[in-house]
Structures are given as structure tokens and as C-alpha cells.
Amino acid sequence: MAKTSDSVDKGTKFTAKDVKAAIRDLEATIGRATVDSLIYDLELYDLRLENDRAEYGLAEIKIAIEKIFGDSSQLLLERIIKALNQTTA
Numbered sequence: 001m002a003k004t005s006d007s008v009d010k011g012t013k014f015t016a017k018d019v020k021a022a023i024r025d026l027e028a029t030i031g032r033a034t035v036d037s038l039i040y041d042l043e044l045y046d047l048r049l050e051n052d053r054a055e056y057g058l059a060e061i062k063i064a065i066e067k068i069f070g071d072s073s074q075l076l077l078e079r080i081i082k083a084l085n086q087t088t089a
Helices: 015-022 034-044 059-089
Strands: 014-016 055-057
Touching: 014 015, 015 034, 015 055, 015 059, 034 055, 034 059, 055 059
Parallel strands: none
Antiparallel strands: 014 055
16 A cells, blocks of 8 residues: 555655656646756756665655745645655555
8 A cells, every 4th residue: 555645754765766757747737848847946956866876855855845836835745745655655
């Protein structure tokens, strides 16, 4: 059974490959251009996604998303976390 966004262990690390896959999973909802821009912006905010083996904790991912979207980040974070759970389940 996949974890819900509320049950993600805060110590869990996700590879950059998993993070990119989770974001690309949102393409049907937010569009390819938005997905590509989001990946580019995350790299500007210290998530080096070009290295598939790099690992990031949930806190690092949340901080980067919040820097980009500010107070409007909660729904997007929930969807990304859900997609991360599916890629690692």
C-alpha cells in the first residue's frame, strides 16, 4: 500500500531521478512547459536534478518548492509527495 502524503517519513531520501519522475507525473495536470520550468527552477534552488543519484530529503524538496511558489505551494507539494510515494512504493 502506498504511503499518503501525511505518512511520509521526514527522514526519507529521494533520488533526483525519483524527484524528476514525480514532477513529470504531474505533466497531464500542469502541462509539459510548466514541468520543464519547474525542474529548471528547482535546480536554481539547490536541487541538482541532473545527477540522478543525488539524494534529497523531503524538507529540502519542500523548501525549494516554497521558495518558488511561496504560500501557494501546499497543493503542489501534496501532489509531488503523492507522486514520490508512488515512484518509491
